[in-house]
Amino acid sequence: MNRFDRFLWLLTLIGLLIRVAAVFVLNDYRAPITAEYGIVAHNLVAGKGFTGGGWLGPEQPTALNTPLYPLLLAFWLWIGVPLPFLAVELVQAALSALIVYLIGKVAAQIFNHVVGTVSAIGITVYPPLIYFCKQVSPAILTAFWVALVFYVVVFFFAQPTGGRAALLGVVWGMGLLAEPILLAAVPGVILLYWFRQAPSERWCSVWPLAGALLLAALIVLPWTVRNYVVFHRFVPLKTSFGLNFWMGNNPNATGFLYTMAGEPMPHTLPPERVAYLASLNEAERYAVLQREAWQWVIAHPDRFLELTIKRIGYLWLISPTFQITAENIVEPSYFYLLRYAIQIPLLILALIGLIIAYRHYRAALLICLWWLVAFTMPYAISVAGNTRYRLPVEPVLVMLAAVACAAALSRWRST
Template sequence: MFSIYVSILNKNNKIIVITLFIIALILRLIALGSSSLIFKGSNVNRDFEYGVIARSIIKGKGYSVPINEFNKQSLTEKNGKQKIHSDSFISDGNTQMADFIKFKQTGQYRPSANQLPFYPLFLSIFFYFSTNPFSYWIIKFLQAIISSLTCIVIYLIALKIFNKKAAIVAGFISAFYPVFVLYSIKIVPESIFTFWFSLSVLYLFIFKENPSFKNSVISGCLIGITLLNSNVIVPAMPFIFLWIFLIQVKRNDKFKRTLFIFLIAILFVSPWIARNYLVFGSFPLMKSTAGLNLWIGNNPKATGTFFLQTGESMDSILPNSFYEGLKNYEMDKDKELYKIAISYIKNNPIPTLKIFFKKFIYFLWFPPDNIISKDVKQLKKILKFPYGIFLLSCIIGFIFSLKKYFTDTILLFFIILSITGLYSIFFVGHLRFRMPIEPYLIIFSSYTISAISDRIAFRHFKRK
């Protein structure tokens, strides 16, 4: 991994990169040290369904989750005001929701494809030795390092596409970016996923400059690893491989190299797909939550987020049969919800189209206060104004970079568009779900800031 950085840096860039990494890491360690204050009132070590699966693995139960008997009426917080999200359908008694959800542990387990394997397997490595608070601290510390490395990757992508000044701006925006800092110290997969995805994009640009066999293999490997982190990049894959095909100069190499990278990526993902086919009888299957997620975003009371207009969770209007189905086989109930959602979409095309565009805006901006969580509402108050300026500079940067850097810019544009489009079809969730596209928003923003800086410097020089 570090050879990637070293091979494309000269001496001056190495100094910048080291400085960038140190600043980014210090900021994340400060946040880690004070996390109990930052996330006051919440369980800082809550590991959601990722931790549940990880503990099942180390118990020798395989990639599975406990079978619990839920009381739907009890799925509320202690104060009874707000329902929880469907993450809590999966619990083993070691997560925060166990304090207030009434469910009966049966002691039995069922296979699951609720989450992609990379992050639960990552957690299981540490949980194998211990599940005490120190293990969680080590996980967060490593995530802080990985998030700091992501800042370097963003710097290098901007350096490949634009110029050194824009790269420096992009790197330091990434280092200080609040969402990157905050979620690097929570037990969620986005920091690691964002790292692998941005590294894949960086290597696509390296491959463009030098389409060697080695770079083809590395590009395919990185894409494959990224897919094992999250399937939200699946809609971006056609655009990525079309881009790889079109950038080839030699006609004979176009199909061959594109297919080779694709096959390498599939090689990484195939064991997971094969496992799911053998267990669930569905092919291809990356995750088993497509139906639930589609239904949350497409039903008569859908708002575009987890929440109803009243502030309650969408879970509160799920059919009782869904909860009963979780005792046995998660795929059946997911398929049932998928059919219900598709039927609603077909019968209500205009409302579906309207809410699609709402979700598109919500994903790139912020949803209304009544349909977001308290944590996101607090962050929205802090970030709304600076993020608005940031987003505007991103749009300007994209427009002005199209003419001069069309080939590279269009790849980043379709990555942003495809992931935003995916969430617009399903639903807009946590603020962290936007993290995978934010490196490229930052890069476009940095181009605007760099251009403005150059314009000011030029005018100052002319006056002299």
């Protein structure tokens, strides 16, 4: 193990201690809000399978979310430890701490070791990656898998062997069961890497990549088959996009989950429409809503564009949801103000880093930009109501900010 790796592991340990301390200080593990994830987890433990209440329908088989996080909750409920959600939050603390090492290695590989060092330090003390450890939601799990997939992709292309291709396939497949956006993010990054190679070398990586794709598909396949058997339609990962697309594109749409009057968006539907939707299975219900949303978008392209611009702002700054309604808002108001205070300087530094990377690290910049675009688009066209949605790719912003900080450090040393 070289000196840089030892330093990264030391930061990882420090990050773990900070996160574990935060879990106990924040003390939200005795009876936390678990939303739909807890419902599915309890049903799994009770032998009912992946069933839940869902939106606009009764409790029935669900694929509203991918299975990895409910399975994590169900495991700790099933083994019967006294404080199962404390165990969940401690696992999340460990996964969040591992992001320190993963991002440090990625940044060192695609930029340089100074950027890798600064990135790792930033991730170690980055408040959202500390705070969300205490929340029973997929935020930390998805952030970890996104970082791990990013790491494996980068190191596959550093040395595209069969073993690394197999690892890429397994990690990508498992990552898809945690975060479906990886379905688009990973191929884009792979293509960017592939076209960077000399034409004579590109084809050497085709078969390993094909093997990785096959492995990822095989890992996802049982879940997809289950969904087809349950819903009688092709649902590769989750059903929720149709619902979210409708909530973001209808006559009452605001860009987040509520109307401007604070009414949950599903409450705007007339009772007879709700009754009809409830008679369908989950996949059929959200497919109907998705078709209606597309019809609305085609009829109102100017309004769709306006909402899309707002949603991008809500995603990368903060949604006004907490100012409009108290429903499902479990964090104190100062939490959202602190997110502003953190996010705005981070975005400014990341923009400076982007300009520097354009001059000196153009290939790395393209990879980071694709990662950001891939995770922005689904929310830009649907809803951007929760701050946790962007957490999986906030480490990319930290890396770009680290480019700016490393450049400033270099200039200071040279004076």
